[in-house]
Amino acid sequence: MDLxxxxxxxxSDGRFLRFLNELCDTLEFDFASYATTxxxxxxxxxxxNYPDSWIEYYSAKHLHHIDPTIRRGSRSIAPVDWxxxxxxxxxxxxxxxxxxxxxxxxxxxxxxxxPYGDLxxxxxxxxxxxxxxxxxxxxxxxxxQVAAVHMHDNVMxxxxxxxxxxRPQLSRRExxxxxxxxxxxxQQDIGDILSISHRTVEVHLRSAREKMxxxxxxxxxxxxxxxxxxxxx
Amino acid sequence: xxxxxxxxxRDRHEDILEEMYRLxxxxxxxxxxxxxxxxxxxxxDQFDNLDPAHVVSLDDQGNVVGCMRLLQTTGPHMLAxxxxxxxxxxxxxxxxxxxxxxxxxxxxxxxxxxxxxxSISYVTxxxxxxxxxxxxxxxxxxxxxxxxxxxxxxxxxxxxxxYDYLGKPxxxxxxxAMAALMxxxxxxxxxxRDFAGIDHDVFTPEAEVRxxxxxxxxxxxxTLPPQLKSWLDLQLSExxxxxxxxxxxxxxxxxxxxxxxxxxxxxxxxxxxxx
Numbered sequence: 205m206d207l208x209x210x211x212x213x214x215x216s217d218g219r220f221l222r223f224l225n226e227l228c229d230t231l232e233f234d235f236a237s238y239a240t241t242x243x244x245x246x247x248x249x250x251x252x253n254y255p256d257s258w259i260e261y262y263s264a265k266h267l268h269h270i271d272p273t274i275r276r277g278s279r280s281i282a283p284v285d286w287x288x289x290x291x292x293x294x295x296x297x298x299x300x301x302x303x304x305x306x307x308x309x310x311x312x313x314x315x316x317x318x319p320y321g322d323l324x325x326x327x328x329x330x331x332x333x334x335x336x337x338x339x340x341x342x343x344x345x346x347x348x349q350v351a352a353v354h355m356h357d358n359v360m361x362x363x364x365x366x367x368x369x370x371r372p373q374l375s376r377r378e379x380x381x382x383x384x385x386x387x388x389x390x391q392q393d394i395g396d397i398l399s400i401s402h403r404t405v406e407v408h409l410r411s412a413r414e415k416m417x418x419x420x421x422x423x424x425x426x427x428x429x430x431x432x433x434x435x436x437x
Numbered sequence: 438x439x440x441x442x443x444x445x446x447r448d449r450h451e452d453i454l455e456e457m458y459r460l461x462x463x464x465x466x467x468x469x470x471x472x473x474x475x476x477x478x479x480x481x482d483q484f485d486n487l488d489p490a491h492v493v494s495l496d497d498q499g500n501v502v503g504c505m506r507l508l509q510t511t512g513p514h515m516l517a518x519x520x521x522x523x524x525x526x527x528x529x530x531x532x533x534x535x536x537x538x539x540x541x542x543x544x545x546x547x548x549x550x551x552x553x554x555x556s557i558s559y560v561t562x563x564x565x566x567x568x569x570x571x572x573x574x575x576x577x578x579x580x581x582x583x584x585x586x587x588x589x590x591x592x593x594x595x596x597x598x599x600y601d602y603l604g605k606p607x608x609x610x611x612x613x614a615m616a617a618l619m620x621x622x623x624x625x626x627x628x629x630r631d632f633a634g635i636d637h638d639v640f641t642p643e644a645e646v647r648x649x650x651x652x653x654x655x656x657x658x659x660t661l662p663p664q665l666k667s668w669l670d671l672q673l674s675e676x677x678x679x680x681x682x683x684x685x686x687x688x689x690x691x692x693x694x695x696x697x698x699x700x701x702x703x704x705x706x707x708x709x710x711x712x
Contacts, residue, residue: 280444321513
């Protein structure tokens with residue numbers, strides 16, 4: 205997945221919108237939105253690349269108060285496909301008009317939970333038939349999970365207090381594996397060197413990347429060097 | 438039959454969850470002697486209040502016979518907050534594609550040995566298959582499970598061997614806890630299905646689960662007064678030795694056989710007050 209690394213671009217709300225646009229381009233969705241309640245000041249923060257007319261309609265009618273993709277979706281641990289709201293009157297009330305704004309009522313919401321009770325929701329929509337949707341989901345649901353956490357962590361980090369709380373806590377194993385990755389070793393090589401399976405190397409690398417707020421191993425290595433966690437290879 | 442109960446649908450299945458918490462009390466406090474808190478015959482901890490997903494298995498008669506709890510590792514979870522000794526003081530994994538599995542148990546009193554649909558082995562495999570399939574659909578690639586050495590051996594024997602462990606086996610009260618890593622992959626699901634001989638969809642439509650569960654509840658309610666039932670559950674969860682547990686089960690059986698008599702329905706009045 206090739207997305208902009210939010211922690212690497214200048215801090216402005218524009219970067220979040222850019223991230224959502226790229227997400228749509230890369231994973232083949234029409235629209236994407238992200239919402240969270242800041243656990244420190246209680247402010248609701250949201251970003252969306254929906255048509256302006258839909259955003260105006262949605263906010264003018266205060267639909268976020270009844271929108272089940274937000275109210276119920278936030279309490280699931282798994283991504284919530286909107287088909288489960290088929291018989292939900294609230295969903296119907298929110299999305300009945302959506303097609304006339306060019307927004308399909310077919311979507312999925314990925315809930316993110318952070319370590320301090322913080323919650324974020326990444327939603328994407330696409331106008332397509334069932335078969336297309338199902339095959340797209342099988343292909344990209346893992347990428348959506350990664351993108352949702354990346355977006356959420358970066359929105360949380362834009363708050364100074366939360367940024368201070370979130371200094372990456374890497375385990376010794378994660379540091380060791382990042383160090384070898386920095387020396388240019390492949391996952392297979394690292395597994396051989398440390399006498400662990402290549403799957404174990406991979407699970408630690410994924411975890412280390414997310415803790416460093418990075419989307420690629422190279423970014424994670426660079427950031428770990430910057431923080432003095434590992435030495436340049 | 439399997440149903441996944443989380444915050445999205447729990448308002449419709451509170452009663453199934455109650456039975457699940459009772460099963461957990463019988464297993465973890467009773468049979469395994471873990472240091473867990475029991476309230477009114479139910480084992481509920483802080484993580485149950487964080488909207489986890491519960492994979493719940495019911496037998497054909499509608500009794501809750503197995504369960505497992507799933508939480509995301511990006512937020513609060515047991516390895517981060519309770520079992521960190523297992524990780525040797527190291528920070529836990531944090532990944533959008535790793536889920537944590539805890540509180541796995543099956544009802545060994547109700548289920549049989551052997552390989553039938555009502556066996557320990559079948560229900561164990563069914564819960565595992567459901568958890569991995571539910572995870573895969575959510576884009577999950579690996580699971581980290583908090584287990585004990587007995588469970589570890591069961592998993593190795595049933596085509597479900599962990600590919601690695603985090604930290605080291607750590608004594609926690611009377612038991613040893615381990616953190617096992619398992620890939621959430623088609624290969625593992627196929628191995629589990631082959632071992633158990635399960636080729637059907639393990640997820641059962643909600644209406645079917647409700648019908649079976651309500652049938653089982655109705656039979657229980659007809660037979661034993663609720664106070665007597667919860668008193669028996671309490672005795673079972675407070676039993677310390679195997680003899681005590683056998684005695685409670687024998688008493689339950691005797692009472693069920695006489696359940697149609699008026700004496701049984703006058704019994705609750707004679708029970709000591711419970712907390």
